[in-house]
Amino acid sequence: MSFQNKFFASPVRLLAPMDGLTDPLMRQILTQIAVDLGRPYDWSVSEFIRVTQHVLPAHVFYKYVPELHHDAKTASGTPIHIQLLGSEAQLMAENAAYACELGAPAIDINFGCPAKTVNSHRGGSVLLDEPEVLYQIISAVRQAVPANIPVSAKIRLGYTDTSRMDDIQAAIAASGANWLTIHARTKTQGYKPPAYWDKIHAFNSLDIPVIANGEIWNAEQAQACMQQSGTKHLMLGRGAVTRPDLIAEVRKLDLELPQTDSMSTPELSWQTLITHQIKFLQGTAKSDVVLVGRYKQWLGMLTKGYSEAQPLWNALKREKNKAAIITALEATSL
Known part of the structure; x- marks a missing residue:
């Protein structure tokens, strides 16, 4: 099957997997906004599901990806690909196969997570120093997953530096991965600007699509990323949370429309975004404490994208009562 024809017939625009940020509730909100604007994401990737000692039970997959109950799509119809993180090839393969039995439309493998707790347990970006392990994991997953289901990988440019980029590229080339997403920084560089989009260019010699990710906060940076990386495919991360439009x-x-042509771009007003913030607070979470904490995380990020968010943040940052926060939001929308 030609996954390139099926998934990459035109430039893809993806919502990134961000642990503790783009959870099912945030995915639901952000993909709904995109659909409402008439500019949907092609797909999103789930937060990583950690694979350690055994094949995970179904309820774990459903916890991270409740969309599996609905044809692996959000309420707005955006497909969700399942991301796994681990270091044991056979165990990763067995979990990937089970995820497919549960309805996963695609499997993505995380080799990019920079978190110390993950890296110290030999997961995520630390494996970029072991390209042979990348190869073993991806190839094992590819062999275990049905041929009609794609397997992709998400990486950074390296762990402490970019000295192993050629080895990483060779491992990906031999692994059978169907496409590759690259966050254009090393683990050591974390999330500090800039992103080194030009270093993605070398990976375009692979015979698979390459998706660029990292430090895309506006259309101008998206354009610069495509030009410097040499790929037209983009994954949007924190910028998509800060500016959901x-x-x-x-x-x-x-569409090759001029950026000054405001009539051609649907606009997400702050008033409309208020309604989505209320929906977020009315969503499902382990507890109201968790939900309020998650909302404040989002509101804090929104202050970087909307001037209207700052006074709201100042008023609500110490508020712990969910009902009081919703009341305050409703008052601002009057």
């Missing part, structure tokens, strides 16, 4: 601005580039 970023996807519409990026889609505008696909």
